[in-house]
Amino acid sequence: MNPAKAFPRSQCAVANSLDIVGDKWSLLVVRDLYFGKRTYKELADSPERIPTNILADRLKRLEAAGIVTGTPYQERPVRYAYALTPKGRDLGEVLRAFVHWGKRHIPGTLALNEADTGIANAKSPPASRRARAKRAK
């Protein structure tokens, strides 16, 4: 498993950061959470169509790295609402740098805001409407 490698490649902050989020998907998950998405499905429905096994793996890794937390919003079956930790929210600076660079140098790109990520009307997790009949207990 990648997280918590035996020893770091170097002391460089860039190299160590890349060992955590240096792949094509991790920062996209962070981006979505940064813009307010919280459930697995919302993350899976992003326009980049991240494969579900990769999404599950990245959530695990990011959680292990202290960037994301998953708190259950219901039991039976357990469902998690994912959110960024302060450490994760600080990646916003990296996100902004990429947006700035991409918009300047890659034609046809734009900053994803709430509208583009399809999160316009996602206010809170489903909460399973009135069904909290608490069958178990």
Place this chain on the structure above:
Amino acid sequence: MNPAKAFPRSQCAVANSLDIVGDKWSLLVVRDLYFGKRTYKELADSPERIPTNILADRLKRLEAAGIVTGTPYQERPVRYAYALTPKGRDLGEVLRAFVHWGKRHIPGTLALNEADTGIANAKSPPASRRARAKRAK
């Protein structure tokens, strides 16, 4: 080949940026060039010990992406001095964001400066001392 994919994953600037430099090595090459390294050997000698086949591949991709240029500093055999284009230099903002985040959240990391990258005394390419006897012509 990966560069210039058939179609982009999305219009998102972050996603498109990651398709270009979203791996564990590309940004380290950019970092080294940013700090003044220029020959293949100097890049290969960085503390992260990038495999030589990956280095050759990344230089090709970054050049294809307009981030790096290789200009020959000698012929017979042809040797290239690599440097960042303006587009590549603009990635400095991303680099700085990673350094800032890494230093704050990953214990034991620091910003690589000239001293750490082993570039202290690399002023210009070897120039093959006085051997420019120009055997060929």
Place this chain on the structure above:
DNA sequence: CCTGTAACTTGCATTTTGCAAGTGAGTGGC
């Protein structure tokens, strides 16, 4: 009971890494 959804997991083929070794064109030593 039957269909549907959310959140994953599993299998497996393809792709990308990473390590080691090899190559071509020279330079420098004696």
Place this chain on the structure above:
DNA sequence: GCCACTCACTTGCAAAATGCAAGTTACAGG
């Protein structure tokens, strides 16, 4: 002239990561 050595890469191949499809579990609604 021959041997050793360096730079800048290539090549081969095993190991790991990725991506796609399909399966699974636990409900909810009709």
